[in-house]
Amino acid sequence: MPELPEVEIMRRYFESAALNKKIAALEFHDPLYKVFKSSTEELNEALVASQFIKTERIGKYLFAQTNRGKWLHLHFGMTGDLELFRSEELPKYTRFVFQFEDGDKLAFKDLRKFGVIQIVESPEAYQANNTLGDDLLTIDPQYFVDKLSKRKVAIKTALLDQKYYAGIGNWIADEVLFNCGVHPKKPCNEISSTKLKEILKDAQTVVLEAIKKDTHYGDFPQNFFVNYRKEKALHPNHPNSPVERMVVGGRGTFIVPEKQKL
């Protein structure tokens, strides 16, 4: 479920589901240990009998601090999600469960297992060790221009890179490039500073609106381009220019040809 807006919505869900509740036990349900980047011992040590006191989000990365100081880091990959439940039966694709003292259980579900669960010292330490940029919403326009204006990569590829600004994913990149009328394969160094600033501004606007409307994947505001993000779809403003699919940076990419030219 996870680009920046969805992770922000998940952060709020996590807070309402888990904050200030004592953790009674943990359950591990991923036999291949793909999503656990910390050992079961380390997770138990840091989490059992403690409680979460605050959360933080950087781009698509969610962090929660325990009252014992350590931070839990959650990443949702392509298909990660959280679900509060009380039944005996596990929600489908559950990989991990927090059992709380009050009987609530919080499942980390992840069909494709691209997600991550681990204990870290702090969000800042994680950022430094993994070359993760600051959250997209806090990025300064001049910094954005400085980081992009000399690169030769396709603009879409650069937008998906989390190194300098974190949070843009595949549909948001397409959304923003459509809004700004930029072809995804356009090399960064051929785009004016003014246009780059417009791209940043639009990305932030899209993200804020998606958060405000409580957007979940497959359920976007009507005016979003993502609703037409499939081959041959007709956007109402461009009835004579059906949506075209291509691959940019290894990702499926959708454009309206008459609006986004190379």
Add this chain to the structure above:
DNA sequence: TTATATGTTCGATA
């Protein structure tokens, strides 16, 4: 059966 899917990482190549 083949292609595609909300993401990231790592090895190869330029």
Add this chain to the structure above:
DNA sequence: TTATCGAACATATA
């Protein structure tokens, strides 16, 4: 050394 590219990861659905 740095920048970029492409494959790989795991699983379901069209």
